[in-house]
Amino acid sequence: MAAQIVATESTTVDLGPATALSCRECGHRVPLGPLFACEECFGPLEIAYDFSSYDTEELRKRIEAGPANIWRYAPLLPVPADVADKPNINPGWTKLVAADNLARELGVEAGKLFVKDDSGNPTHSFKDRVVAQAIEAARAFHFTTLSCSSTGNLAGAVGAAAARAGFRSCVFIPHDLEQGKVVMAAIYGGELVGIEGNYDDVNRFCSELIGDPAGEGWGFVNVNLRPYYAEGSKTLAYEICEQLGWRLPDQLVVPIASGSQLTKIDKGLQELIKLGLVEDKPYKIFGAQAEGCSPVSVAFKAGHDVVRPQKPNTIAKSLAIGNPADGPYVLDIARRTGGAVEDVNDEQVVDAIKLLARTEGIFAETAGGVTVGVTKKLIDSGLLDPTKTTVVLNTGDGLKTLDAVAGTGLTATIRPSLESFREAGLA
């Protein structure tokens, strides 16, 4: 069965099935290039593809025979066909953990709850997926320096990928990030610059730098390479479905920072349906935010279709984007699929980190605490059905946010003797 998703357009850049950039707001099209905003309406540019030549069963076999990383999905991504042979960090194919212990704690039916654990990526967050895409676009457009605005995880992913693929890197972060993320970003040898301000200030700075001669020749993975970069999040959707035996989950709980990941997971699921790789059936996408940075959750609950920016104040710094670029689309998707957007406070985030660690042996960073905490809240409020197959995302490693669980430590300190062991009540 062939699937026609978009019309074809010619291009001289070899990025596989990608044919053009298309504005999500007004549909205006431009050739593939390092562009991110529509010249007509400022709307986000997205990749348009030609998947018309694909036969469903051949495509499924090709994917299943592919490498154990995101390049198994190369036919569905803006990358050249020989991408697996190029130096890159090759992320993905992370574990989909059957979370039966957590399910028992949350009152979810046995066998129905899964955690997609993206802490298993090369730099221990989902950001490796998107950066791997941006590397290929940077190569195609002949950039030599890679950059980004980052809440921490992305800075590390860019540093590592740049080192591996032979690019210079210079990345920008808020000056007050967690030490684990700062070290993780700096260790790869690129330049790491702290900006006196929050993430939205950093992002503004990068957007201005890109239009200045000082930033000429720089590929900002989440600015002028953003349309390519963002497609990496589709691979989460592809993997989840393939790991479920080419089935759609009924419900997904996804963290929201800019909202890009959630919108691309939805895009990935829609592509699988149109390509015939999964059955066409309803699914619900739930968004998760921290209360201290909850512009999308607030807008969802108020019934608004625009997002009013907030000044972030939460321990979930990887989600602390007060002015989320894809917020309006998250609202559209949550409403279209029958999902919701919910938030939890910092105390609930910490409790959820500990709950996931205690039940499943997964140490999540604060963003994982947000998704697990929100899952619990959604079940308690009846919005999430505990009898349906549900996938909760953990997008990063708890070792990066140790401060969030400070105070967790030794049960006891004893002398090296059996007597002392017994005295401490440990026998």
Added chain:
Amino acid sequence: MSVTVRIPTILRTYTGGQAEVKAEGATLGEVISDLEANHTGIAARVLDDQGKLRRFVNVYVNDDDVRFEQGLQTATPDGAGVSIIPAVAGG
């Protein structure tokens, strides 16, 4: 009031390639009207059909996002810097 406006790359076709231009106005709305008078077509890119800021445009007066201020009514003091920036970045 004379202000300096930073123009994003995608609008520089309207300013002859200039990254910064001067404009007059006591409020952001007046500054945009003045921009339109000198660089015809630019206002329709920044404002929607109802005359509001498009949802994917961020505008800063000095360091302040005008959505936290008074939007198009935000005061633009003499010598202020106004930045027009695509919102679809980051994450």
